[in-house]
Amino acid sequence: MENCRGLSKHMQDERIKRKLKAYPWVDVPRHEDVLDVLKKQDLSETYYKRGSGEATRDLDKVEKDYREWVKDIVDLSEFPYCYFSNGTTDALHLWQLSETREWQTLCYGEYNYPEAIGTTPTVTCDVEGQYMDPETHRSAIPGSIDSTKPLYISIPSAADGNIFDVGNTSAPVILDCTYVGSTQIKRIKVPKNTEQVFFSFSKGFGLIGQRLGLVYTKEPHPILDTLKKFENWNYAGVKTIELLINNFKVDEMWNRYREKQLEICKQYNFKPSDCFFLATTKDPYYAKRRRMKWNDDARICITPLFDD
Numbered sequence: 001m002e003n004c005r006g007l008s009k010h011m012q013d014e015r016i017k018r019k020l021k022a023y024p025w026v027d028v029p030r031h032e033d034v035l036d037v038l039k040k041q042d043l044s045e046t047y048y049k050r051g052s053g054e055a056t057r058d059l060d061k062v063e064k065d066y067r068e069w070v071k072d073i074v075d076l077s078e079f080p081y082c083y084f085s086n087g088t089t090d091a092l093h094l095w096q097l098s099e100t101r102e103w104q105t106l107c108y109g110e111y112n113y114p115e116a117i118g119t120t121p122t123v124t125c126d127v128e129g130q131y132m133d134p135e136t137h138r139s140a141i142p143g144s145i146d147s148t149k150p151l152y153i154s155i156p157s158a159a160d161g162n163i164f165d166v167g168n169t170s171a172p173v174i175l176d177c178t179y180v181g182s183t184q185i186k187r188i189k190v191p192k193n194t195e196q197v198f199f200s201f202s203k204g205f206g207l208i209g210q211r212l213g214l215v216y217t218k219e220p221h222p223i224l225d226t227l228k229k230f231e232n233w234n235y236a237g238v239k240t241i242e243l244l245i246n247n248f249k250v251d252e253m254w255n256r257y258r259e260k261q262l263e264i265c266k267q268y269n270f271k272p273s274d275c276f277f278l279a280t281t282k283d284p285y286y287a288k289r290r291r292m293k294w295n296d297d298a299r300i301c302i303t304p305l306f307d308d
């Protein structure tokens, strides 16, 4: 069978596979109805006078509403403090800027931006005898987590797009939940000594350029708490978050794309990840996209196969 450009189905598939293999990033689809919500937002609404309390009123509401919105995935009841951040990137900058301790990551496939802009961590799986879990294919099991060092982890994981249980650790944890909003309702087990939890709207909602993030902490944030006292954050961003969580459920995008994800995965023999735009495969053809040590799962971003 040939398509209108004269390419056989086989040639088309080969072309797509080459594209998926070449693509190292996580990209996300955009959504018409998210665009509609943005169109309705009036930037002038948040032209508040700093110190008037209006911005704090909005942020307090978003803090509360977001807790409720995300509660079936992440229970934030032990995190009394909340701050707006310009995406998780900003939260990571501020964490690295204020972090004085040596820190660690779970595996080599972890999101490497904190390291790129900050200090170099140790990696828990960099120990002889570490192996991958045959069920989950997660590497670094059993991880030798140093209980004295802060552990940076992304759940769902940047390594393969899956929600996983890091197990019982008493290490202080910096938990990156950027991919929440791209999964079904599935609980993330928050390690008991988690200090900070980061959320973003870049992924599930395609709002990469709006820089929308929230940071929840157990103790006042070393930098954001000072800024919060001066109502120093992006007021329009807070309003956008409010509009989003009022208009969409936390698992809405997953429900919308899951069938398509399964279809694509069946066609290309991928294993669907918990995040709807990611998949994994052990096919050596995609070896370039393997991220973890002692793990032969390559992470594939299937967004190029969704209609924009």
Ligand SMILES: Cc1ncc(COP(=O)(O)O)c(C=O)c1O
Binding pocket: 026, 086, 087, 088, 089, 090, 111, 154, 157, 158, 176, 178, 199, 200, 201, 202, 208, 212, 213
């Ligand atoms: C695990 C993880 N955390 C954070 C980010 C950055 O998120 P944001 O756009 O909210 O700054 C990314 C982007 O790829 C990511 O994969």
